[in-house]
Amino acid sequence: MPVARQSRIWPSGGVHLWPSGGASAAHAHPRGHLVYAASGVLSVHTESGTWIVPANRIAWVPAHSTHHHRAHGETDMRIVFLPAALARRAPDRPAVFLASGLAREVLLALTGPRALDRGARGRLHRVLVDELRTADEHPIHLPEPRDDRLRAVARILDADPADASSLTVLGHRVGASARTLSRLFASELGLTFYEWRSQLRIAHALVLLAEGHDTTRVAHACGWANPSGFIAAFTAVVGTTPGRHRRRFTP
Incomplete structure (x- = not known):
């Protein structure tokens, strides 16, 4: 199975560059996180079914939810872990939201090469969560x-x-x-x-x-x-x- 060509992981997020067909093993995280494909398409597989996440969607995976990802096409996958206080404002189940232009740019800034101090990162996290709370849930979901x-x-x-x-x-x-x-x-x-x-x-x-x-x-x-x-x-x-x-x- 193809593996990520390049990965950068840090405490608040990460970037994986996947070849088409690349996939992660099943896993779970102690913190809830957002998943975004800046290019390509991701499928997010959970115990309750599969979500398809093209680049105009952002997926939410709650803490401790077992899941794995698969890339379709050359895929630039971004991950943002949310602090517990903000994660409580997100659904308690996997969800997929329509990505506004602002949400997309904030997420790219949080996972980009520019170093952000704690204050800037916290402000961007709050903007991102506010954007998603007003966004429509818009899943392409295949229930299991x-x-x-x-x-x-x-x-x-x-x-x-x-x-x-x-x-x-x-x-x-x-x-x-x-x-x-x-x-x-x-x-x-x-x-x-x-x-x-x-x-x-x-x-x-x-x-x-x-x-x-x-x-x-x-x-x-x-x-x-x-x-x-x-x-x-x-x-x-x-x-x-x-x-x-x-x-x-x-x-």
Whole structure:
């Protein structure tokens, strides 16, 4: 498994430069921390599911939460540990926030090469937390199924997100009726099958864009019959078009 090409860690944060496919081992920290991809795309895997974190999102991982990261495309990963007093103002569960321009610049300043004294760092921490408290939670989240039949459906579509099989057809493949699967999606994941599949496809699209593939290829690989439908769906979830996202956030 590829490892980080370069890492700098200090008590309040760190920087990891990951090659595409690089991943950390499962771990936890005694302090809550923010995770940001200045370029590339990160997936943050937790016990409750996977969050996809493109460069217009900031992820929050509470203290003692077991997790690991994976990089998609060349990824510049930034980490900011929050003091306990500020961490109490963040959710007690993993979360992903839309990154404002100010939040992004503050986070880059906190993890940049310029040395900051304790006072300056504290002020920037407070600004960053204030920005996130007013930001919308905007996750691209793939909840982790518990039922074996849902897990089997997830494996099928994760291997081929362009698979357009109906829930009835998928049910035949995993040994469950469409009604049973529909009920399980609602009760376990809080989503309809179609909402979940759309999240899965957008997550795969972000990964493929980070790896350098063009919009048309990504659209077809992720199950859209034409690029215009993909662009509309991607923009509704991510907040920008695939082309703009790729130009701005991929190295």
